[in-house]
Amino acid sequence: GENVEQHPSTLSVQEGDSAVIKCTYSDSASNYFPWYKQELGKRPQLIIDIRSNVGEKKDQRIAVTLNKTAKHFSLHITETQPEDSAVYFCAASGRGLTGGGNKLTFGTGTQLKVEL
């Protein structure tokens, strides 16, 4: 099945700096890669996603890049703010064990801390 690795597990940056989180996936059939932000005890919230027919996508301070050949994708946050502090999860969408569905396999998460 799909395996998603995420690095780093913790990331501390100064306010205004950029943050980069990287993920690799194993299943070349995966074609959808969302990023979720999760605050403590809250639901994962989609912040950006990319599909395999696109190499880069940007939404204001957030961008995601995808390298299908190397099977890795990255989240870039520019001009970080204290409210960006949270756990960020990457995910890859592939088929479930029975096939035919939409199973998200998540990375292990990155705790981002933006310091004043």
Added chain:
Amino acid sequence: DSGVTQTPKHLITATGQRVTLRCSPRSGDLSVYWYQQSLDQGLQFLIQYYNGEERAKGNILERFSAQQFPDLHSELNLSSLELGDSALYFCASSVGVLTDTQYFGPGTRLTVL
């Protein structure tokens, strides 16, 4: 607010018991997904239903089962509960069956004592 609702918010029960978690998807969404989030296992996919039919399965334990009803709400049943089943259980929904964006509900925190 994602539009996905889950009840109850918190559930405390004892080992060996059975509980039912409920999820209502966003209006118009036909797929419902269940995920388990624990400290040591992260976010794990359990099962997906689309318009009442099971469509994808993860490493869901045999003690766990789910169904989706004609009104599209879903229930996750957990039986013979063990201490290790304590976790946050999230429901998500999407429009279709394949690689559509999934929106998560607020979760149910299950504590097994």
